[in-house]
Amino acid sequence: MEQLQDMSAEEPALSATTVFASLAELREAPGYSPKAIAERLIHSLGTDAAAPLLGVSVDLLGRWATGQDAPNADGRLRLADLDALVGHLHCAFTPAQAMFWMCSQNVQLGSRPIDVYRTQGSAPVIGAIRAHVQEESFG
Numbered sequence: 658m659e660q661l662q663d664m665s666a667e668e669p670a671l672s673a674t675t676v677f678a679s680l681a682e683l684r685e686a687p688g689y690s691p692k693a694i695a696e697r698l699i700h701s702l703g704t705d706a707a708a709p710l711l712g713v714s715v716d717l718l719g720r721w722a723t724g725q726d727a728p729n730a731d732g733r734l735r736l737a738d739l740d741a742l743v744g745h746l747h748c749a750f751t752p753a754q755a756m757f758w759m760c761s762q763n764v765q766l767g768s769r770p771i772d773v774y775r776t777q778g779s780a781p782v783i784g785a786i787r788a789h790v791q792e793e794s795f796g
Contacts (some may be wrong), residue, residue: 694736695722701743711735711772742779745786758789 687693698707699722708718712735720726721736728736746755759771763785766773770782 666759691721691728691736692724694740697738698739698743701747707739710739738779742774743784745779745783749786749790758786 660760662796680766695707695718695792701707702710704715704718708715708751711718713732720727721732737757746759752756757775759782760769761772762768763773763784764789766781770785773785774782
């Protein structure tokens with residue numbers, strides 16, 4: 658715990674103005690466009706897995722990935738949410754481990770992570786991934 662406190666004490670202060678000025682440009686950043694996120698999710702999960710997790714048809718996800726159609730605000734949030742989850746899974750597990758972990762009962766979540774994601778979004782699942790990584794690191 659002391660190590661975490663020491664590290665945060667050394668970090669420079671970051672103003673809200675700086676953060677929001679940077680976020681204003683993020684919408685135009687190539688890697689964060691809905692098209693780029695849809696492509697990344699299709700590459701990581703496959704269309705048949707990503708579309709139901711996003712709550713859209715395979716055809717609509719394909720149109721997002723090709724830029725033929727653009728998601729509405731809710732669709733953009735769902736893309737970002739699933740993209741964040743997949744990023745955490747890639748950092749913590751191999752693909753086979755991620756599939757096993759997502760489909761296995763998780764004590765911390767009280768359910769399978771895939772079911773929690775479907776009902777509550779990525780936040781609690783990402784928290785469980787972080788807890789798993791910490792257990793592995795200190796276990």
